Amino acid sequence: MSGSTVPPATPRAAPPGQPKIEVAALRKSFGDHAVLRDINFRVDAGQVVVLLGPSGSGKSTLLRCLNLLVVPDGGRVRVGGDGFDFGAGQRLPDRRSLARFRANTGMVFQQFNLFPHMTALENVMEGPRTVRRTPRAEAEALARDLLRRVGLEDRAAEYPSRLSGGQKQRVAIARALAMRPEVMLFDEATSALDPELVGEVLAVIQQLAAEGMTMVIVTHEIAFARDVADRVVFMRDGVVVEEGPPAQVIDAPQQAATRSFLSHFH
Ligand code: ADP
Numbered sequence: 001m002s003g004s005t006v007p008p009a010t011p012r013a014a015p016p017g018q019p020k021i022e023v024a025a026l027r028k029s030f031g032d033h034a035v036l037r038d039i040n041f042r043v044d045a046g047q048v049v050v051l052l053g054p055s056g057s058g059k060s061t062l063l064r065c066l067n068l069l070v071v072p073d074g075g076r077v078r079v080g081g082d083g084f085d086f087g088a089g090q091r092l093p094d095r096r097s098l099a100r101f102r103a104n105t106g107m108v109f110q111q112f113n114l115f116p117h118m119t120a121l122e123n124v125m126e127g128p129r130t131v132r133r134t135p136r137a138e139a140e141a142l143a144r145d146l147l148r149r150v151g152l153e154d155r156a157a158e159y160p161s162r163l164s165g166g167q168k169q170r171v172a173i174a175r176a177l178a179m180r181p182e183v184m185l186f187d188e189a190t191s192a193l194d195p196e197l198v199g200e201v202l203a204v205i206q207q208l209a210a211e212g213m214t215m216v217i218v219t220h221e222i223a224f225a226r227d228v229a230d231r232v233v234f235m236r237d238g239v240v241v242e243e244g245p246p247a248q249v250i251d252a253p254q255q256a257a258t259r260s261f262l263s264h265f266h
């Protein structure tokens with residue numbers, strides 16, 4: 001996984017210190033259930049933010065608002081140089097601007113969502129081929145480089161059914177990277193894995209962090225969060241309860257809700 005010649009993960013990355021993600025006054029309800037209530041946060045270029053919180057606190061909805069898989073009711077979402085305001089008087093983005101905006105983010109889910117009828121290599125080539133119209137040879141070279149980066153160069157010709165969960169998830173990461181996103185979003189990427197396969201996926205995420213990829217990671221791997229995060233954001237009931245460096249939020253939480261949540265992991 002090291003010593004590869006692949007270009008850095010974020011060729012279009014802004015210099016460190018510039019905001020890559022900005023969320024302001026973000027609101028989302030499903031029916032009369034307010035799932036996100038006035039969320040504000042910012043992720044600078046190269047930063048890694050880990051989102052923690054109990055089930056149902058709104059973590060997945062927040063990640064989905066960052067690529068507009070979920071359309072916010074109000075507030076502002078910016079990723080890279082691109083963004084939208086939502087709420088009264090705002091027009092919803094049209095399909096083309098939505099598609100362009102979504103290309104700013106690569107998302108990795110708990111379920112791997114690989115195309116079962118395509119090899120690992122074809123899965124990674126698919127986005128560049130169909131969305132970006134990248135020529136085959138170029139898309140294949142990129143895909144092979146990315147598979148090497150996630151330690152799977154020798155599995156390129158395998159179909160997903162012949163890969164372990166950890167391998168599938170590493171292919172899913174390579175596939176997301178193939179679109180050269182500005183930021184990567186991980187939603188419990190290791191929660192469906194057998195325990196012995198978790199480490200190989202976390203190692204790839206850790207490597208991306210070391211290369212300067214901007215990331216928002218939802219995880220219940222607290223030790224990993226402490227290692228990888230520049231900042232930890234703890235959510236409950238659709239609000240940010242507490243945020244700061246891991247040494248503060250994980251090791252010395254100020255809020256009772258954070259302490260209570262973390263006590264389940266000891
Ligand atoms: P988390 O990821 O922190 O577990 P979610 O963002 O998935 O939380 O969900 C927050 C709340 O929003 C939950 O109560 C969930 O049932 C609800 N919810 C999420 N998506 C939808 C949806 N599409 N329709 C209705 N309710 C939803």
Ligand code: MG
Nearest residue numbers: 059060061187
């Ligand atoms: Mg979730």
